[in-house]
Amino acid sequence: MRQHKLALCKEHYLEWIPEQTERFINKYEMFHRGEKILVAVSGGKDSLSLWDILVRLGYQADGLYIGLGIEEGIGYSSESQRLCEKFASERGLRLHVVDVAKEYGQPIPVMAEVSHRGQGRPCAVCGLAKRHIMNRIARDLGYDVLATGHNLDDEAAVLFGNTLQWSGSFLLRQSPVLRESPGLARKVKPLCRFYEREMAAYALLRGIEYIYEECPFAEGSNSIYYKELLNRLETDKPGSKLIFYLRFLDARESGLFAPAPETQVTLHPCPNCGQPTSTDDLCSFCRMIATVNSKMEKEN
């Protein structure tokens, strides 16, 4: 690991990653051992490794798998669900499974097509659905905190995209921990300081079976483009990805940005699902589901 000037053998590497994770959990005050954690798992290396690490560290962590119904000829969702279930059952862990099509009527790609959101790519609908469902399960089942497997490459790419546009509100919000607010669970990213390749090495050395494929809809996305650009930068100037992300957190912490303007937005509970929304009516998710269902009915 050039950026840390550190070389470890397998045994020590498998100790080092959880130790570092524990440091980040404490540093950013993510959660403590008395709290119940819900880990959102996708079947990929990051989220399954996160679950593994949290359990090894002695935290009470259950899993949540959301079946998006993205098959696209390669059985992407079925395979990732199988791997999550295998991971949980081999370790005697509890996994909640939410199947989007069964619970809400249609799989994500159909929802995206019918609702015409997101210019030919289901990512906007998928993100909306995942945020809604993760928060719903965390609240309904009494979890204190929702943990996701975002790594440094993910976070740096999001930061890079928002910085290229100087999107103030996004810059102010991006954080390893988002505190809970009425109706919204606390959200944490314990792996946000690990390079993607560090997590791949952990999953491999730990023998975690995970899905290698990216989501078939990710190809050509902005986030993949920014990741590639940052990888080139990292190759030419090792450590720059970590510096970019950490100095951003430091600069914000030490007051580089002005406090966000006091918004007069009052959040209401959505009359259908009860999650907070800024509109007077249904939240975006319930509105999207209502549109999709009414269009599907008309077609039939």
Add this chain to the structure above:
Amino acid sequence: MRQHKLALCKEHYLEWIPEQTERFINKYEMFHRGEKILVAVSGGKDSLSLWDILVRLGYQADGLYIGLGIEEGIGYSSESQRLCEKFASERGLRLHVVDVAKEYGQPIPVMAEVSHRGQGRPCAVCGLAKRHIMNRIARDLGYDVLATGHNLDDEAAVLFGNTLQWSGSFLLRQSPVLRESPGLARKVKPLCRFYEREMAAYALLRGIEYIYEECPFAEGSNSIYYKELLNRLETDKPGSKLIFYLRFLDARESGLFAPAPETQVTLHPCPNCGQPTSTDDLCSFCRMIATVNSKMEKEN
């Protein structure tokens, strides 16, 4: 010009660039026609075009050429001086020439080597000397404002480097116009919204003879590296360089950043040159010159 969705013939292009420059001068309140402008010219396309444009627009603009003594086998400084003098004499314009070696004892490459500033690259010493001399000439000869030929590619690259490091103080300072303060001339960059290739096209179509070579010491510098990275981004996502720079200016204007903390730094006039410095003693430039001269004396 893809980013403007505009295609112009030669005649209109040669009108469009000065019109746009005038717009930027007014928009950022750089200067007005009653003021005396000193244009720092290097012999390159940007600064000579800037001088050409300002004179065409009816501003009172004289030139300043600083002879850095960078020959390095290709006669870089002599050739750029020749081109500046040719430009001025053909148009009957007034050019001030300051020769660093004649006035301060040594050319820039020797100063850099002897003073051990800047890790093998004379750029730090060169920047220090240029800032000092430009400010000296502007003040001593009664100019109201100092104009440099920085284009969008220059500004975006500097911004990019500072953003990758989240260098707060540099982010807060980078601007198309820096107001005057006691002992420091106002500084403006009227070309900051033009792409480098737009300025190259202007110089070419206008028939301005300029030096094609970059400074031989620029090779391998961070600023060139960042320019290349931004060029790749621009090729893949046209307009992103301009968006990056302009949204930054907008975001700062609309209060994204907290005001710079009140610094208790009092500036004193340097006992040797009179320019403001934060130390109680000689300013950095005079200190550097003193070091170089004393080391050279010891050697002889």
